[in-house]
Each structure stands twice: as structure tokens, then as C-alpha cells.
Amino acid sequence: MAPRLYMMETCPAVRSVLLTAKALGITLDLVRMDLSKGENLIPEYLKLNPQHTVPTLDDDGLVITDSHSIDSYLVEKYASGNSLYPKDPCQRAILNQRLYFDSGVLFPRMLTILKPLLQKEKDIPNEKLADVIEAYEFLEKFLEDQQWIAGNSVTLADLSLIATVTSSDVIVSIDEKKFPNIVGWIKRAKDLPYYSANEAGLDMFRNLVKGLLNA
Ligand SMILES: N[C@@H](CCC(=O)N[C@@H](CS)C(=O)NCC(=O)O)C(=O)O
Structure with a gap:
């Protein structure tokens, strides 16, 4: 049975x-799932994921929440040793730091802007914008002298961050002059043979945010 992913x-x-x-x-x-209809708040879903977030993975009864945990589980379970999540402890330490950066810094900073937007609050406070720009500055440094987020080959850190960064860019635009490393990295990521998995959802996200800003 294919692993089941609760998603939007x-x-x-x-x-x-x-x-x-x-x-x-x-x-x-x-x-x-349609979170705008509260489908993540029904008791059946809360039983699976008390934090009521998407994504949630159910792999034959093993329930995993949080995309970073799900991504690393998928590699370990189905493609152990794959270069997306190298086993070398030094490479993995850097990679994990960047996954935690996505989880603990960039993504939540973007959410502090997105959540009020979803509640029809259109004025974005300057300090929230500054926090996201600061996260871009960190990312720009990570990409100094290397092609990918955790070194010179693609890893889960790239797959997590490309989804967040391309979305964040819709809300807080990434200045090409200030962040050439990030812009170059996004271009490289768009050439990955599986990048299309980000595209349809990103288009939907773009339309959603545009709608909220122009409402
Ligand atoms: N760190 C989590 C973040 C997941 C998350 O915040 N998902 C949002 C949608 S982008 C969500 O489900 N929000 C609904 C809620 O918090 O009730 C992950 O990587 O999976």
C-alpha cells in the first residue's frame, strides 16, 4: 500500500x-485537505496529528508529522544511502542544521506574515519584513562558494528550502542584486528533473497571496 499523505x-x-x-x-x-474549511480540525485528523498541520504521512499505520521528519523518513525507509540524505555524520550535521533553519527560522518568519494576510490583515509590519530579509541574508551566506544549500550536491535541505523560499519570495520579494547566490540557486533548482512537484502548488499559493493582497 502506498504511503498516504494528507496534504494541501x-x-x-x-x-x-x-x-x-x-x-x-x-x-x-x-x-x-481544505484547511480553509477546517478539515484539519476534525477529530479524526486531530487523532492523527494533534498539531493539526499538513503534511501528515501515514505509512501503514506509522504516522509522521512535520515535513522535515517525513522527508528524512522517506529516504531512510525507501532509499537508504541516497545522496539526498547522506549518512556521513559531518555532511548530515550541516544538512540537518539547514533543515532546522527552514523549520525554525525561515518558515515561521514567513508564517508571521502569511497568517495575518489569511485573516484579511493587509498591512505587513516592517519588523516582520525585516525578519524575513534577515533570513534571506543567512541563506545567502550558506550559499557562498557552494552550489547547493548543504554543499555541492542536492540534499533534502534544498528540497525543503526551495519550497519555502519560492513561496516566501511571493510575499517578500528576493532582490536579485542583494541576493545573487539565492537567485542562482533557485535557477539551478528549477532545472532539477523533479522540480515540477513544486510548481502547481506554488502557482496556487501565488494566486492565493495575490488575491489576499488585492482584496
Ligand atoms: N514545520 C511544519 C509546518 C507545517 C505547517 O505549518 N503547515 C501549515 C500549512 S503551510 C498548517 O498545516 N497550518 C494549519 C494549522 O497550523 O492549523 C512542517 O514542516 O510540516
């Missing part, structure tokens, strides 16, 4: 799992 494509965290699965050639049983 507009969510960057979901798209990182779609990218990982496509990169590894894993077929997922996709269960689409």
Missing part, C-alpha cells in the same frame, strides 16, 4: 514532501 499543495512544507517523493520515485496516496 499551497503549503510549502507539503511541496517539500512532494519533491522528495518525486525525486525518489515513490508513489504517494494523496489525500487533499
Whole structure:
């Protein structure tokens, strides 16, 4: 039975799992959810994921929440040793730091802007914008002298962050002059053979944000 993914494509965290699965050639049983209708708050879903977030993976009864955990699980379970999640402890330490950067810094900083937007609050406070720009500055440094986020080959850190960064760019535009490393990295990521897994959801996300800003 294919692992079941509870998902909503507009969510960057979901798209990182779609990218990982496509990169590894894993077929997922996709269960689409509409969070605007509170489908993540029904008791059945809360039983699976008390944090009521998407994505949630159910692999034959093993329930995993948080995209970063799901991505690393998919590699370990279905493609152990794959270069997306190298076993070398030094490479993995850097990679994990960048996954935690996505999880603990960039993604939540973007959410502090997105959440009020979803609640029809159009004025974005300058300090929230500055926080996201600061996260871009960190990312720009990570990419100094290397092609990918955790070194010179593609890893899960790229798949997580590309989904977040391309979404964040819709809200807080990435200045090409200030962030040439990030812009170059995005261009390289778009050439990955499985990048299409980010595209449809990103388009939906773009339309959603444009709609909210122009409402
Ligand atoms: N760190 C989590 C973040 C997931 C997350 O915040 N998902 C949002 C949608 S993008 C969500 O489900 N929000 C609904 C809620 O918090 O109730 C991950 O990587 O999976």
C-alpha cells in the first residue's frame, strides 16, 4: 500500500514532501485537505496529528508529522544511502542544521506574515519584513562558494528550502542584486528533473497571496 499523505499543495512544507517523493520515485496516496474549511480540525485528523498541520504521512499505520521528519523518513525507509540524505555524520550535521533553519527560522518568519494576510490583515509590519530579509541574508551566506544549500550536491535541505523560499519570495520579494547566490540557486533548482512537484502548488499559493493582497 502506498504511503498516504494528507496534504494541501499551497503549503510549502507539503511541496517539500512532494519533491522528495518525486525525486525518489515513490508513489504517494494523496489525500487533499481544505484547511480553509477546517478539515484539519476534525477529530479524526486531530487523532492523527494533534498539531493539526499538513503534511501528515501515514505509512501503514506509522504516522509522521512535520515535513522535515517525513522527508528524512522517506529516504531512510525507501532509499537508504541516497545522496539526498547522506549518512556521513559531518555532511548530515550541516544538512540537518539547514533543515532546522527552514523549520525554525525561515518558515515561521514567513508564517508571521502569511497568517495575518489569511485573516484579511493587509498591512505587513516592517519588523516582520525585516525578519524575513534577515533570513534571506543567512541563506545567502550558506550559499557562498557552494552550489547547493548543504554543499555541492542536492540534499533534502534544498528540497525543503526551495519550497519555502519560492513561496516566501511571493510575499517578500528576493532582490536579485542583494541576493545573487539565492537567485542562482533557485535557477539551478528549477532545472532539477523533479522540480515540477513544486510548481502547481506554488502557482496556487501565488494566486492565493495575490488575491489576499488585492482584496
Ligand atoms: N514545520 C511544519 C509546518 C507545517 C505547517 O505549518 N503547515 C501549515 C500549512 S503551510 C498548517 O498545516 N497550518 C494549519 C494549522 O497550523 O492549523 C512542517 O514542516 O510540516
